[in-house]
Amino acid sequence: MSAVNGSAAAAVPTLTVHHLEDSRSIRILWLLEELELPYQLKTYQRVADRLSPEELKKINPKGGSPVITDGDLTLPESGAIVEYIRTKYDTTGKISPPESGKIDDLYYTHYVEGSLMPLLVDKLIFQMLPEKAPFIVRPILRIASGTMNSKFLDPRLKTHSRLIEEHLAKSGDFFAGGDHPTAADFMMIFTLEIWAHRHPELVGDRAKAYVKRIHSRPAFKRAVEKAGGHMYA
Numbered sequence: 001m002s003a004v005n006g007s008a009a010a011a012v013p014t015l016t017v018h019h020l021e022d023s024r025s026i027r028i029l030w031l032l033e034e035l036e037l038p039y040q041l042k043t044y045q046r047v048a049d050r051l052s053p054e055e056l057k058k059i060n061p062k063g064g065s066p067v068i069t070d071g072d073l074t075l076p077e078s079g080a081i082v083e084y085i086r087t088k089y090d091t092t093g094k095i096s097p098p099e100s101g102k103i104d105d106l107y108y109t110h111y112v113e114g115s116l117m118p119l120l121v122d123k124l125i126f127q128m129l130p131e132k133a134p135f136i137v138r139p140i141l142r143i144a145s146g147t148m149n150s151k152f153l154d155p156r157l158k159t160h161s162r163l164i165e166e167h168l169a170k171s172g173d174f175f176a177g178g179d180h181p182t183a184a185d186f187m188m189i190f191t192l193e194i195w196a197h198r199h200p201e202l203v204g205d206r207a208k209a210y211v212k213r214i215h216s217r218p219a220f221k222r223a224v225e226k227a228g229g230h231m232y233a
């Protein structure tokens, strides 16, 4: 832990990020780059159907990325990892929200995986369903998928988009306001960037500008470089 405390910069960092290519773990790399914390990085390539390789499942049996190890601790789930790193390592409050943005920070940190991301994952599943099904049932599944998108998912995503646009109009550059990213931003970026990448017609201008703004930050660029690229940036 001495490297983190700044007393022995050459010491091997205890914190390791297990990064699956083009995944949510870009959240953690960006966070660590903003904090300028030393860490080790282990990258993994996706296998068939964009799933995690067996090697990553040895660290996190569910297969999901990100997962970090820190000494004896192994911690998956991006929201939990952001909270853990913030609590343990952000000793100077570099990524703390301003007082006026504390509730927004709390809300957007949890909203993104709890409410928004499931809609985008459902859209992906409905897109894949006909492609993966036996040839004979594909036409009917295409109709069912189209109906789910037009009647259920797209109207909800449009509402989410409108509310995000209204929020960014008030909060400014970051989800909790202020002049620096907070947990809410580390969590929101991945979801907004894949949403803008896959379904730009369902994303508002302020959210698109937000993604560009975050992508232009030196810390985000360093994260992408260390990751060996990021298809959404």
Ligand SMILES: N[C@@H](CCC(=O)N[C@@H](CS)C(=O)NCC(=O)O)C(=O)O
Pocket: 020, 022, 023, 024, 025, 050, 051, 052, 062, 063, 064, 065, 066, 076, 077, 078, 079, 113
């Ligand atoms: N809620 C989890 C989701 C983790 C997750 O599903 N990650 C994706 C990458 S973005 C993944 O690992 N997919 C490959 C797999 O599940 O095998 C989090 O926020 O960490």
